[in-house]
Amino acid sequence: MFMRIDHIGIACHDLEEKISLFSSTFDLTVVAREVNEEQGVKEAMLHVADGEGGGSYIQLLEPLSPDSPVGRFLAKRGEGVHHVAFGVPDVERAMAEIGGKGVRLLDERPRHGSMGSQIAFLHPKDVGGMLTELVQAPTP
Template identity: 45%
Template sequence: MELHHVGIAVTDLEAAARPYLELGYVREAEGTVESQGVRVVMLRSGSSRVELLEALRPDSAVARFIEKRGPGVHHLAFHTPDIRAALARLEAQGAPLVDREPRPGFGGHLVAFVHPRWAGGVLVELVQE
């Protein structure tokens, strides 16, 4: 699997985007994922993507993350052509899945998360475009 993007939890999307835009990144997409309670800006430079996540409500996972740890790297996301097969393989290997079934994510992609304890404290997201 290739790295799809790095997800960063932020408190202000516009302020957080500024340094990346100054580095030459461009806004690839932006919008909301109501089911996850976040506003998203996807920035891209070549094949590199940074996803900025701002909480829409205090009970969202991103809001809880920021409350506990402060703004910063939230997850690493990896592209997979078959998310269900990837989840089945990881589960068979004993990976602690947050999602046993994929769910709708930003941009209409299917996503699923693997618990941070599997990857040394890093939340892993699988993305099927």
């Protein structure tokens, strides 16, 4: 079902500061930036590597407001890993298969994700306490 780890989402207070840190420390390059109003974040995708199933990234997330999901995460836990995202060939099929195994879905249907992808989240309490995202890359 999973093709790769698509990205690791990292919550931060200052997007520009963390871009500078990851760029200078790990030689990562920003390949996309966007504001996602629906999710309440400013984000940057930093390219890590390409593999057989596609690229892998670090996604830096700065909340647009303290009451957004990432804003609440930062207030409760501080900066750090927010979620792990797995690349799947078909997000709707993956949702149906995983949901059929009793895992609660946070999304009823896929929604817009970074760089034109389709995404859905799984309930962390059903997957070992880890917020998990399913990512279907855009069709070329």
